Amino acid sequence: MSGLLSAVFAAGFFTSEPVHVALLIGGVAALVSGAVGAFAVLRGQSYAGHALADISVTGGSASYLLGISPLLGFAGTGVLAAGVMDMIGIRRPRGRDLATGIVRGAGLGLAALFLYFDTTHTNTSGVAVTVLFGSMFTLSPSVIPLVVICSLAALAIIAVLYRPLLLSSVSTDLAAARGIPVRLTGLACLIAIALAVSLSALTIGTILSTALLVGPAATALRITRRPGRATLLAAALGVVVTWLGILLAYDSFTWPPRHDGWPVSFFVVALIFACYLLAEWGARLAPPRRRPGRPAARVPVLKADPDAAEG
């Protein structure tokens, strides 16, 4: 038994300080992303989430340049970009993706410039890589309080707006008829997404921030159609997958070809993808709700049709 344990948990896993920090921050980021992600997926805003993560990199690279706290740069830019996206009209799905893309393009253009300044002025060409891919094992424990505050803010928005958000995600018309300010709710949701992804983009990189926002939530929504359960399941799944990824990455320090560890992001992404595929097959094998096969994905119980969101 102990032999098995030491084979699974490589020596020093439970005593290493960087691993503790990675487990804590990665877990918090995964928890928040999973919970917020359920709404991002329900509302068809995966792209907005991905774009916000990338755009918050702009703020991150600017904050390296200006010497302010990176988290402020990441979160501030993310929230700002969410506002801009909402302003230029993102309710109709097609126009929405376009607006998202335009904002993202401009943001990344600026990021290119800032990173260029960063690299030429401080001569660290690794900044681009760190910002994009994150580095879980080099997190400093001093960011923990800020991370916790940001995640609480994102979770609070989702908790307070849970009912109206759910209703307006499923049917804009119904929500409007009940007197819910649909647009404001949507903006608040986008801001919660921005907070969640900028938080995870800072700590674990933009790849993982998109993966953790979309993957666990999409998997959970395949497994259960009840939104509350799906939100909890997504958060739990995100945390489990992240911790497993960290464990595997820690173990991989002895693996070929460089004996330097495989990236955490690779493991987490691979696990998430596997979960999604399994849930997908499970959903197909499960007793059909209406018809077997493809249309089952469109049973309109809580699969908000993205076109319904346009009102």
Added chain:
Amino acid sequence: MFAPFMMNAWIVATMVAVVAGVVGFFVVMRGSAFVADAVPQGAFAGAAGASLIGVNALVGLSVFALAGALGIGLLGRRGRHDVATALTLVLMLGLGALFLSFTTQYSSEIFALLFGEVLGISSAEILPVALLGLVCVAAIAVLYRPLLLSSLAPESGAARGVSAARMELAFLVVVALATAMTLPVVGALLIFSLMIGPPAAARALTSSPLRAMALSVVIAVVLAWVSIALSYQSDWPVGFFVGVGGAVCYALGRGWAAWSGSRGSSPGRPARAGSPGPSPAEPESPEPAAAGTA
């Protein structure tokens, strides 16, 4: 600026802009901005893999771009399309991170691949880029009618025997090819600005599909030229000028549409872009104008 070593940059950038303008028109028309964004970013991992096993980067880019496009197409058939795109994208990026961790001497090249490097183009690279570009434009020319039909009115397209799923797959492959040729020049993160900004502006200016496509090519070429010229002068990354320039194009197009709409001279639509009314986005989105031409 027009020294011999810059000529390759001008030639390749022009070809890239033409292809981006043509393909981008359909990207905007079909509202598949996310796909056009995800494929290049994912393909970036292919370049890392290619350098790992020592083959030409263009091969790695093409293979990953195609694999990504097919993955999105197949996963997206069941389940939500944006979820499929996002998951395919992160899977490829995760592989990219893995490949990068296997090599040590790649860090400076990454920046070039992500944000574009026009000055490093050799004469030998022109031919493959030109061939890929020709294939893309030819494919769009052949697919023009059915693609337009299935983009604007999928149902009536299906009634005429144009399978929406097959068109989607064909379109994804074209995007993948366009990606592979464009990526080394403008960078993985910004191809997509070139593919979206100019066509979006063009569509705000005219509602005729062919005219919009021509206009989109013209705007894309001008944007690419201006970006290279400014990048040469300032030594700042090309990606910055392309990204911000794409957004400026879009804003100008929207502004023009709003202005001509408020004068009542626009034939297509009574646009009031930017007025944040409580009504849904009908007048603001570019859809109705184009749908009218179907």
